[in-house]
Amino acid sequence: MKNPMDRQLEKRLSERAVTIGREGEVGAFGELLELLRSSSANARRLSASALGKLAWMGVDQAAAVAALALVARRDPHPQTRQYAIKALKAYGATAQGCLHDLCDMAANPDEKDYIRRDAAAAAAFIEEAVRIAASATEHHCQRCNARVTADEYARSNQTFQRVFCDRCFDEVFLERRNFETQVEINKTIEARDGTVVQSEGERRIADWLTAHGLAYRYDAKFRIIAEFQIRPDFYLPELDVYIEYWGLDTPQYKMSMYKKQTLYQQEGKRLISVYPKDLPGLDRLLAAKLRLYGFSA
Numbered sequence: 329m330k331n332p333m334d335r336q337l338e339k340r341l342s343e344r345a346v347t348i349g350r351e352g353e354v355g356a357f358g359e360l361l362e363l364l365r366s367s368s369a370n371a372r373r374l375s376a377s378a379l380g381k382l383a384w385m386g387v388d389q390a391a392a393v394a395a396l397a398l399v400a401r402r403d404p405h406p407q408t409r410q411y412a413i414k415a416l417k418a419y420g421a422t423a424q425g426c427l428h429d430l431c432d433m434a435a436n437p438d439e440k441d442y443i444r445r446d447a448a449a450a451a452a453f454i455e456e457a458v459r460i461a462a463s464a465t466e467h468h469c470q471r472c473n474a475r476v477t478a479d480e481y482a483r484s485n486q487t488f489q490r491v492f493c494d495r496c497f498d499e500v501f502l503e504r505r506n507f508e509t510q511v512e513i514n515k516t517i518e519a520r521d522g523t524v525v526q527s528e529g530e531r532r533i534a535d536w537l538t539a540h541g542l543a544y545r546y547d548a549k550f551r552i553i554a555e556f557q558i559r560p561d562f563y564l565p566e567l568d569v570y571i572e573y574w575g576l577d578t579p580q581y582k583m584s585m586y587k588k589q590t591l592y593q594q595e596g597k598r599l600i601s602v603y604p605k606d607l608p609g610l611d612r613l614l615a616a617k618l619r620l621y622g623f624s625a
């Protein structure tokens with residue numbers, strides 16, 4: 329880099345670098361990287377400056393950062409290094425790999441004041457850019473490709489281990505729940521009084537009601553309450569009580585269960601919930617709960 333260069337040539341290279349930066353000649357990006365390696369300190373300095381100007385114009389940012397980092401660290405001319413440091417700052421988060429070097433320069437008492445000052449400023453700016461880039465990572469719905477919020481991302485990822493917007497989340501949720509319900513429906517089990525129910529738990533409940541002389545209606549049809557499908561249930565007209573058997577244990581099923589239980593509550597319905605774990609003590613559970621609603625046996 330130190331052989332004395334023809335004055336004319338140096339002037340021409342320097343002017344070329346300035347023009348590329350000023351005109352935003354993205355197509356001359358490769359030429360600029362060449363100029364950054366020229367033997368003229370002035371041409372290198374002006375090339376570094378021009379690279380900073382092209383930072384957001386669609387150039388190969390990683391290549392620019394790699395070339396500038398080398399100059400910022402090693403160029404024999406402090407002013408050229410200073411311009412490379414300033415240009416690195418323009419590349420923001422892409423220059424993350426230079427943070428260590430920049431912080432070293434900023435803290436090095438042997439560096440010139442303007443190098444320390446500009447290295448500190450560049451490091452602070454790049455750190456901030458890295459922070460913003462990390463927090464603004466975009467996520468898109470896997471179903472409709474809409475951009476999702478951080479809340480939507482957390483919610484769907486937790487439930488389905490997939491990314492959905494809230495609208496698609498609700499639709500997928502219903503599809504899955506209906507599928508689970510359908511699986512249940514395909515089971516046909518006959519209770520003692522001939523009623524066809526859908527699970528062993530329901531058969532136990534039906535038989536208990538029959539054994540205790542309690543009339544019930546087993547509603548196999550879906551009913552829609554507040555846009556929500558309610559699964560077949562037991563309704564005891566004498567006591568105005570509903571009995572639901574919550575037979576599945578998947579997270580999706582549980583969420584729909586909580587939603588339905590809330591719905592019963594909001595509608596002021598008397599609901600007795602029976603879970604698989606209740607089956608061994610079903611006799612005592614039903615007797616005790618139904619007694620609260622006027623059952624005597």
Ligand SMILES: [Zn+2]
Pocket residue numbers: 469470471472473474492493494495496497
């Ligand atoms: Zn969506």
